[in-house]
Amino acid sequence: MARFKSITLEWREDRVIFIDQRKLPIEEVYVECKTHEEVYGAIKDMVVRGAPAIGASAAFGYVLGAMEFKKKPEELAAHMKAVKDRLAGSRPTAVNLFWALERMERLFASTPSLSHDELIKTLEREAIAISREDILTNMAIGMNGASVVRDGDGILTHCNAGALATVDYGTALGVIRSAVEMGKRVRVYADETRPYLQGARLTSWELMKSCIDVTLICDNMAGWIMKKGYVNLVVVGADRIAANGDSANKIGTYSLAILAQKHGIPFYIAAPLSTVDLSCNNGEEIPIEERSHREITHIGEIRIAPEGVKCYNPAFDVTPWNMITGIITEKGIARPPYDVSLAKMFESTH
Numbered sequence: 212m213a214r215f216k217s218i219t220l221e222w223r224e225d226r227v228i229f230i231d232q233r234k235l236p237i238e239e240v241y242v243e244c245k246t247h248e249e250v251y252g253a254i255k256d257m258v259v260r261g262a263p264a265i266g267a268s269a270a271f272g273y274v275l276g277a278m279e280f281k282k283k284p285e286e287l288a289a290h291m292k293a294v295k296d297r298l299a300g301s302r303p304t305a306v307n308l309f310w311a312l313e314r315m316e317r318l319f320a321s322t323p324s325l326s327h328d329e330l331i332k333t334l335e336r337e338a339i340a341i342s343r344e345d346i347l348t349n350m351a352i353g354m355n356g357a358s359v360v361r362d363g364d365g366i367l368t369h370c371n372a373g374a375l376a377t378v379d380y381g382t383a384l385g386v387i388r389s390a391v392e393m394g395k396r397v398r399v400y401a402d403e404t405r406p407y408l409q410g411a412r413l414t415s416w417e418l419m420k421s422c423i424d425v426t427l428i429c430d431n432m433a434g435w436i437m438k439k440g441y442v443n444l445v446v447v448g449a450d451r452i453a454a455n456g457d458s459a460n461k462i463g464t465y466s467l468a469i470l471a472q473k474h475g476i477p478f479y480i481a482a483p484l485s486t487v488d489l490s491c492n493n494g495e496e497i498p499i500e501e502r503s504h505r506e507i508t509h510i511g512e513i514r515i516a517p518e519g520v521k522c523y524n525p526a527f528d529v530t531p532w533n534m535i536t537g538i539i540t541e542k543g544i545a546r547p548p549y550d551v552s553l554a555k556m557f558e559s560t561h
């Protein structure tokens with residue numbers, strides 16, 4: 212059986228192993244998943260998170276679902292639909308989850324005559340292909356995005372759109388990595404990104420490991436460092452981009468876009484075309500996940516708010532297309548009007 216390994220996940224014959232992103236940066240520990248149900252839990256509980264990483268993880272979850280099947284062949288199709296539906300129910304916003312599962316399901320549907328062992332090998336190859344393609348896609352995004360980064364730029368980013376949010380290399384952090392690889396000296400400002408702290412815990416960890424200049428700030432400091440002139444551009448990731456360019460990303464991104472517009476600072480989204488959902492006309496149609504109140508009332512095991520306080524915890528917000536300078540993809544940088552430029556990028560992929 213095949214194997215695959217990256218910073219985010221490892222496929223090892225009959226299991227997928229994730230670095231437990233809930234424990235970073237304090238501990239580097241791993242979670243092993245041997246069933247599709249365990250992969251569902253790893254996505255839902257954010258052991259693994261980030262749109263492309265979620266998609267790749269679900270693809271391996273689909274393979275595990277096929278491996279679990281022990282009933283009569285005529286029951287396989289119903290079993291695989293249940294596997295897909297379960298994995299699709301893990302988180303609602305990142306469209307890469309559904310993109311990856313639909314790709315695996317199309318392959319399954321196109322191979323009715325395979326033996327069970329041959330089917331598993333075929334699905335396994337496809338899941339590994341999704342992972343390998345993601346890394347190459349992120350490097351292309353990085354190369355395309357580096358063209359808007361000047362030597363000496365201060366770059367503000369939000370949440371974690373890095374190697375840990377993808378299979379490797381990252382999208383927004385891929386742009387930063389590529390700029391550095393081209394010899395450009397950049398100063399990165401990482402929003403801590405309340406409440407889940409992906410910026411404090413993951414982005415600063417990733418960039419320090421890559422010896423990239425990173426300064427951690429609280430989310431409420433973004434406006435002030437823009438006013439001080441520290442920021443030359445904002446680059447963030449995305450979880451779902453509508454056909455008109457409205458983009459869902461981690462909560463707090465919309466506020467950054469308003470601040471960037473106020474200060475005349477370019478605001479870029481970096482994302483693969485697998486994050487673009489052309490069936491979504493605009494941002495109003497993007498489902499926004501709401502997560503547990505505990506993410507707000509606690510930091511780790513430490514309570515920071517009164518028991519029983521009312522909370523509202525939307526995990527994402529939507530930045531309108533007209534506040535986005537460009538959408539950096541593996542096919543180039545889309546510019547407004549996005550309904551035209553994004554559609555053209557899809558045409559060039561077929």
Ligand SMILES: CSC[C@H]1O[C@H](OP(=O)(O)O)[C@H](O)[C@@H]1O
Nearest residue numbers: 260261262370372376448460461
């Ligand atoms: C490269 S996609 C990264 C994207 O995913 C994050 O959300 P979460 O950590 O909840 O999965 C965030 O929106 C990032 O921008």
